[in-house]
Structures are given as structure tokens and as C-alpha cells.
Amino acid sequence: MEKMIQALFNSEAEAFTALQALQQLDLSKDVSLGETYVLTKNEAGETAIRSAKDAAEGTGIVSGGLIGGLIGLLAGPLGFIVGVAGGMFAGSASETLKAEEVSDYLDQVSSNIPKGKSVLIAHLWEDWETPVDTVLKPYTVDIQRFNVQDxxxxxxxxxxxxxxxxxxxxxxxxxxxxxxxxxxxxxxxxxxxxxxxxxxxxxxxxxxxxxxxxxxxxxxxxxxxxxxxxxxxxxxxxxxxxxxxxxxxxxxx
Structure with missing residues (x-):
């Protein structure tokens, strides 16, 4: 089933370690992985958006022109569920810099990340939840799934x-x-x-x-x-x- 997954981590390093675990699941065909991004909010309330490519090459914030695919296009009513179901995030939106205005979806996620925390966003297909839960739960228990179609x-x-x-x-x-x-x-x-x-x-x-x-x-x-x-x-x-x-x-x- 096609889903968007959001997971909250205590650090960017943990978020990228979890991302690498998802990439291994993709290689073993336990899931079909699409776009992935890591959003990190510093203590000043500024949010950086990085992709797996950024982590590998040591580059900085993803710019609006580089956000592509489904995640980059989610906007308006397509992003209304973010940060609502389950109350996953508890940060203050007032001190957050919007995520480069690349996507309403990412802006809404950004506004709800607590300072000093990171969020992994993954667009994927999973046949069942156990493989993803197994690799993510050593690093976080704050995992949300959204059925893209429904x-x-x-x-x-x-x-x-x-x-x-x-x-x-x-x-x-x-x-x-x-x-x-x-x-x-x-x-x-x-x-x-x-x-x-x-x-x-x-x-x-x-x-x-x-x-x-x-x-x-x-x-x-x-x-x-x-x-x-x-x-x-x-x-x-x-x-x-x-x-x-x-x-x-x-x-x-």
C-alpha cells in the first residue's frame, strides 16, 4: 500500500541512520521506496531540509527547485493531515522558519518539529508494517503513516x-x-x-x-x-x- 511515513528522532544522525535502514529494505525488496527527506530544526527554530544525496555529499539545505516528485507537489488540501492525527509533534510554529517554501506539506511538518529534533519523511509502498517498524523502532517510537490515496x-x-x-x-x-x-x-x-x-x-x-x-x-x-x-x-x-x-x-x- 502506498503511504507517507513521518518519524520523529532526537538527532539528524539518528534520522539518517534510520533512512539508511529503509534504503536497505528497498534493496532487499521488502519495501518500494520513493522520495525521502530529513527535516531538522535547530535551537534557533530554523529548519533545514536534506535528502539522502545531501547527506552522502555533505551539502546543505535543499532548495525549492530541488524538491521534486510527490512530496514537493503536496499543497493545500493535500497537506491538511500533517501534524494533526495523533499529535505526533509538539513544537511551536511561531518561531519556525518555513522550509524554504518548497511545499505546503513540508512547511506544515516543519512548523511542528520540536527544537533540536529531526523528522524523516518517506514516500513508500509497504506490504505490511513489520519490516519498517523493525528497523525504525530502535531509534524512535514516534511513527505515523498516511495512506496516500485515502x-x-x-x-x-x-x-x-x-x-x-x-x-x-x-x-x-x-x-x-x-x-x-x-x-x-x-x-x-x-x-x-x-x-x-x-x-x-x-x-x-x-x-x-x-x-x-x-x-x-x-x-x-x-x-x-x-x-x-x-x-x-x-x-x-x-x-x-x-x-x-x-x-x-x-x-x-
Whole structure:
């Protein structure tokens, strides 16, 4: 199942150690790993965003132009669940520097990280939770999972549908209105149409990124004939589910 995982750590070093453990799970095909980022807040309340590539090369903060894929595109209603479910984070948002404004999703995560802590964000596919829990829990027990389809895209699609219905109502009201009231409804219509275009654009671009990610996962999940019968069955099942989901994404565009 496609998920976003957020895990809280006491240090950036622990977060990157946990990230390396996830990468090993990906190599062994226990999960299909997508984008990963580590966000660290210093004692001054400033948040740095680093990728696995940054850690390997010793470079600094990820800039807006370098955040890509699904995580970089999550915005608006697609990021509304961050920091809400379960109260994972307990930091003050008032002293936080936004995460380079690269993504509403990352901004919201950043605003909820306690000072001196780090958060690992991973976009992945897992067949069951045990492998990830096993490698992360030596470093943290603060792990949250979000089902990408049910908790991110369905709410966003619902928001788009509500906006389209609101436009229909506003169009009727505009035709019925007179004078200053007509001007007010015209302004309301303009705002609603702008919102509709933004929501549709976000969904379209996210669908493009999801297609690319699923194609990569499907290639990575190819069944290894040298694997055990149990492993081959697991990978075959994952491949089938990922192919079905990819077709759904294409059909819903």
C-alpha cells in the first residue's frame, strides 16, 4: 500500500541512520521506496531540509527547485493531515522558519518539529508494517503513516468537487443578482474559479508524478527467480497491486 511515513528522532544522525535502514529494505525488496527527506530544526527554530544525496555529499539545505516528485507537489488540501492525527509533534510554529517554501506539506511538518529534533519523511509502498517498524523502532517510537490515496488524494478530489458545485451555485446567484450584489457574486466566482484551477492543476501534476513513481516501483519489484517461494509470492502480489493502482491513476486523469 502506498503511504507517507513521518518519524520523529532526537538527532539528524539518528534520522539518517534510520533512512539508511529503509534504503536497505528497498534493496532487499521488502519495501518500494520513493522520495525521502530529513527535516531538522535547530535551537534557533530554523529548519533545514536534506535528502539522502545531501547527506552522502555533505551539502546543505535543499532548495525549492530541488524538491521534486510527490512530496514537493503536496499543497493545500493535500497537506491538511500533517501534524494533526495523533499529535505526533509538539513544537511551536511561531518561531519556525518555513522550509524554504518548497511545499505546503513540508512547511506544515516543519512548523511542528520540536527544537533540536529531526523528522524523516518517506514516500513508500509497504506490504505490511513489520519490516519498517523493525528497523525504525530502535531509534524512535514516534511513527505515523498516511495512506496516500485515502488520506491525501480523496480529500483533495472531494475539495475539487465541492468547489465545482460552489461555482454552479455562485453562477446562479450572479444571474439573479442586481447592482452591487452582482459585483460581489462576480468577485466570488472569480475566486472560486481560481481555486478550481489550482486544485485541478495540483491533482494533474501529482498524477503525473504518481505514474512515474509507480513505473519505477514496478520495475524495481520484478520477481527474482532466485528468491524463496514466499518472497516470490510476496513480490508477485505487490506487482499486481501496483499495476492495478497505476491503471486506476491513468483512468482517473
Amino acid at each position: 488520506e491525501l488524494f480523496i480529500p483533495a478530489q472531494s475539495e475539487l468537487s465541492k468547489t465545482i458545485e460552489a461555482i454552479k451555485v455562485a453562477e446562479t446567484k450572479y444571474l439573479e443578482a442586481q447592482g452591487a450584489e452582482k459585483a460581489d457574486w462576480n468577485a466570488t466566482l472569480a475566486n472560486l474559479r481560481t481555486k478550481r484551477e489550482r486544485l485541478q492543476r495540483n491533482l494533474d501534476v501529482n498524477a503525473d508524478q504518481q505514474e512515474k513513481q509507480y513505473q519505477q516501483w514496478i520495475e524495481h519489484s520484478a520477481v527474482d527467480n532466485d528468491a524463496s517461494d514466499e518472497k516470490r509470492a510476496q513480490l508477485a502480489g505487490r506487482l499486481e497491486e501496483q499495476r492495478i493502482r497505476l491503471e486506476q491513476i491513468k483512468q482517473n486523469r
